[in-house]
Every structure is written in C-alpha cells, then in structure tokens.
Amino acid sequence: MRENLAPVSSQNMAFTDCTKPTDLSTEKKRKNWRNRIGFLLKTNSSESTLHIMKNRSCRPTADDVNQWAQSLDTLLSHKYGKAAFCVFLKSEFCEENIEFWTACEDFRTHTSHKELVSKANSMYEEFIKSEAPKEINLDFHTKNAIVQSLHEPTATSFQSAQRKVYSLMENNSYPRFIHSDLYKELCDAARREGKHIKS
Structure with a gap:
C-alpha cells in the first residue's frame, strides 16, 4: 500500500525545500526571473512607464524592498514582496x-x-x-x-x-532570496524608481 511508503519518503525529504536540477545554468535561471519580474522592474518602454505612473502608489518603494529583508512575515504581507518571492521559488523549483x-x-x-x-x-x-x-x-x-x-x-x-x-x-528559501541577484536587482530598481519620481 502506498501509505506504508510515506514515512520513508517523508523522512528522506524532511529537510529539503527545493528540487535543484543540476542542468539548469545560473544565467538561464536569471533570464527566467528577469522575465517574470518585468512588472516590478523599471523598463524603458513608454507603455510600461505609463503603467508605472498609474500604479505608482502600489509599486514597492526602496523602503518596502529594504523591509522585506527584516522577516519572512514582512515579505509575505507585501503584495509585491510575496509576488517576487513566488518568482524566486519558481526559479528554484x-x-x-x-x-x-x-x-x-x-x-x-x-x-x-x-x-x-x-x-x-x-x-x-x-x-x-x-x-x-x-x-x-x-x-x-x-x-x-x-x-x-x-x-x-x-x-x-x-x-x-x-x-x-x-x-x-524561513530557514532555507527566504535567506537565499535575500542574498539573491533577484533581490539585489529589485532593490536597485526601487532606488532608481525613487530617484526618477523625485527628479
């Protein structure tokens, strides 16, 4: 019966949170999440700029993005923080x-x-x-x-x-997210957007 196999597989997998295929290059992963967070990152197209102008109030500020590093709770309570974390988890399968x-x-x-x-x-x-x-x-x-x-x-x-x-x-994916290139790019994008709004 399948249920009898559950303890073995669960114990073997208890301390892992992601499956990491070895054949997926870092660059391929980076392109993947870059595409997925297009709505969070500043782009040059006039259509995107118009979209940003209309939705500026709900886009993450530099302060928001910095606060995501305080705790997983803070990250998950922010609409875009949670979306960015989802993108990161997808990149890690x-x-x-x-x-x-x-x-x-x-x-x-x-x-x-x-x-x-x-x-x-x-x-x-x-x-x-x-x-x-x-x-x-x-x-x-x-x-x-x-x-x-x-x-x-x-x-x-x-x-x-x-x-x-x-x-x-909290113990595995979240620290990797905070130290990831994706998070660094989100911080940079939010800072650039902040400067753009002030100027």
Whole structure:
C-alpha cells in the first residue's frame, strides 16, 4: 500500500525545500526571473512607464524592498514582496511551498462545513497525498493527522503542516532570496524608481 511508503519518503525529504536540477545554468535561471519580474522592474518602454505612473502608489518603494529583508512575515504581507518571492521559488523549483502556505491562509477564511470539506480535500489532492502534483515535504505524522481530519475538517486542520512549510521557507528559501541577484536587482530598481519620481 502506498501509505506504508510515506514515512520513508517523508523522512528522506524532511529537510529539503527545493528540487535543484543540476542542468539548469545560473544565467538561464536569471533570464527566467528577469522575465517574470518585468512588472516590478523599471523598463524603458513608454507603455510600461505609463503603467508605472498609474500604479505608482502600489509599486514597492526602496523602503518596502529594504523591509522585506527584516522577516519572512514582512515579505509575505507585501503584495509585491510575496509576488517576487513566488518568482524566486519558481526559479528554484519549489513554488509549491508558498502555494500551500497561501492555500492554508485561504482555508482558514472558510466558515461553512461544506466549504471546509471541499477545500480540505482539494488541498490534500494537490499538496499532501503521495505523488500529489505539488507535493510538499511533510513527515508521516503530520500527513496522517491531515488524512484523519478530512471528513470533519476545522479551520486548524492544516495549521501544523503550514507551520512546518513556513519554517522550511524561513530557514532555507527566504535567506537565499535575500542574498539573491533577484533581490539585489529589485532593490536597485526601487532606488532608481525613487530617484526618477523625485527628479
């Protein structure tokens, strides 16, 4: 039975947060995230400049981007900070962590039993079960607790799993993001934009 295999695979994967293919060059990754953060970085086209002018109030300032380095909470509470972190996680092939964390945040907002059951089962299918399309790395006991709660889920059914995934991101992906070229470029872009607005 597949469930019997879960403890072995979970233990082996418990301390990793990303799958890193060895054949993807750094330059290819950089181009990938550069394309994806085009809406955050200043570009020269008049259309983009017009878009920036209209949306200046919600674009990240240099202060915003600097604050993202204070904590993962600060980063995730900012719309563009979270978007940039998602792009970074995609470049490292571990976006399932932020997607699961976001799904958990959404899950807690549901109040009706029917909605909770439906959402809990779809989250299990997408993130929890063995070989799920976006399977996250959880230990057997945490997975098992979720399975046991699927018939009568509560707002806290995924709380333990969410904490573990948050901890993985906080201790692994988040420090890499803060020291990444992507983050440095976002800081530079926000500073340039700030100078452009003042001049």
